[in-house]
Amino acid sequence: xxxxxxxxxxxxxxxxxxxxxxxxxxxxxxxxxxxxxxxxxxxxxxxxxxxxxxxxxxxxxxxxxxxxxxxxxxxxxxxxxxxxxxxxxxxxxxxxxxxxxxx
Amino acid sequence: xxxxxxxxxxxxxxxxxxxxxxxxxxxxxxxxxxxxxxxxxxxxxxxxxxxxxxxxxxxxxxxxxxxxxxxxxxxxxxxxxxxxxxxxxxxxxxxxxxxxxxxxxxxxxxxxxxxxxxxxxxxxxxxxxxxxxxxxxxxxxxxxxxxxxxxxxxxx
Numbered sequence: 001x002x003x004x005x006x007x008x009x010x011x012x013x014x015x016x017x018x019x020x021x022x023x024x025x026x027x028x029x030x031x032x033x034x035x036x037x038x039x040x041x042x043x044x045x046x047x048x049x050x051x052x053x054x055x056x057x058x059x060x061x062x063x064x065x066x067x068x069x070x071x072x073x074x075x076x077x078x079x080x081x082x083x084x085x086x087x088x089x090x091x092x093x094x095x096x097x098x099x100x101x102x103x
Numbered sequence: 104x105x106x107x108x109x110x111x112x113x114x115x116x117x118x119x120x121x122x123x124x125x126x127x128x129x130x131x132x133x134x135x136x137x138x139x140x141x142x143x144x145x146x147x148x149x150x151x152x153x154x155x156x157x158x159x160x161x162x163x164x165x166x167x168x169x170x171x172x173x174x175x176x177x178x179x180x181x182x183x184x185x186x187x188x189x190x191x192x193x194x195x196x197x198x199x200x201x202x203x204x205x206x207x208x209x210x211x212x213x214x215x216x217x218x219x220x221x222x223x224x225x226x227x228x229x230x231x232x233x234x235x236x237x238x239x240x241x242x243x244x245x246x247x248x249x250x251x252x253x254x255x256x257x258x259x
Contacts, residue, residue: 015218028226030204045140056216062145064200064208064226066181072222073211 007100009084016078016102018049018057020071020086028063043091044069050085051078078102144207150234153199153206162236165190165244170235172250179227179252186235186246188219195238196221202231227252 003023010017022044029041041063049057056075078084080102087097147153154162171185186196196219197210203226211221219237227233227250235246 026226028204051216054216056214058212058214059221060140060145060210062205062208064198064203064205066224066226070183070222070224072185074218074220076216076218 002094002096005086005088005096005098007084007086007098009078009100009102011078011080011082011102014077016051016075016082016084018073018075018084018086020049020069022069022071022088022096024067024069024088024090026063026065026067026069030063041091044088045091046089047071048087049073049075050087051075052082053085141207141210144210145205147206148204150199150201150206157197157207157210157236159236159238159243162243162245164247165237168235168237168244168246170233170246170248172233172248174249175251175253176227177253179229182225182227182233182250182252183222184225184233184235185220185222186237188213188237188239188244190219190237190239190244193219193237193239195236197236197238198223198225199234199236200225200227200231201234202229203227 006021008019024044025042027039027042031039033039043063044061047059047061048055057073082102083099084102085097085099087095089095141156144153144156147156167189169187172183176182184198188196193213195210195212198208199206200208208225209223213219230251232247232249237244
């Protein structure tokens with residue numbers, strides 16, 4: 001089971017800023033281990049965010065995104081207490097969903 | 104779609120959305136039907152190839168695209184980047200690192216409920232131009248910034 005994300009969402013002047021910190025190795029597939037064998041690529045490919053069950057953000061990622069990825073984006077609307085849900089899927093098919101309420 | 108390389112983004116999107124619809128119709132998956140991950144674009148090894156796979160034609164530099172990042176990244180493994188578009192009807196923002204083994208780093212679809220302002224952190228193997236690519240009304244606009252890397256992020 002992948003480790004949880006940290007999500008923070010703050011609403012201000014009709015805009016909700018969402019900051020997400022994910023737990024993921026984001027292995028590029030270009031690195032080698034100590035015996036010289038290539039470490040297979042393992043990274044998040046898809047990220048989706050929902051505000052009150054409506055999709056507001058979709059992203060596709062490559063292996064160039066840093067390990068333990070950070071993501072910040074802004075959505076229109078949203079008020080304190082609304083639910084924000086973030087989901088990622090990696091190239092091995094693993095997925096993780098976490099949620100927070102807007103502060 | 105299956106035999107020819109994707110030459111038009113529109114055609115790709117049409118195929119992708121049809122696939123997405125088919126998938127979502129078949130199974131009520133808890134997760135969303137996403138636009139298909141653009142493997143060709145993420146596998147591209149050079150900027151022209153990435154542009155081609157993304158269907159980007161004639162990208163023009165624009166002062167209305169802002170790429171915010173520091174001039175020097177001490178650690179290439181964690182390079183914070185932010186892209187803001189002031190162009191109306193921005194529907195997509197991507198980050199590309201010209202000298203990375205895979206040029207395209209991240210692609211964000213900007214929906215109607217989102218502001219064209221995204222921040223993330225990228226890995227950079229070496230000093231390179233980083234490009235924020237914005238799609239608006241089917242046209243492409245860029246902002247480019249060279250970020251110097253003193254310690255690479257892709258070494259073993």
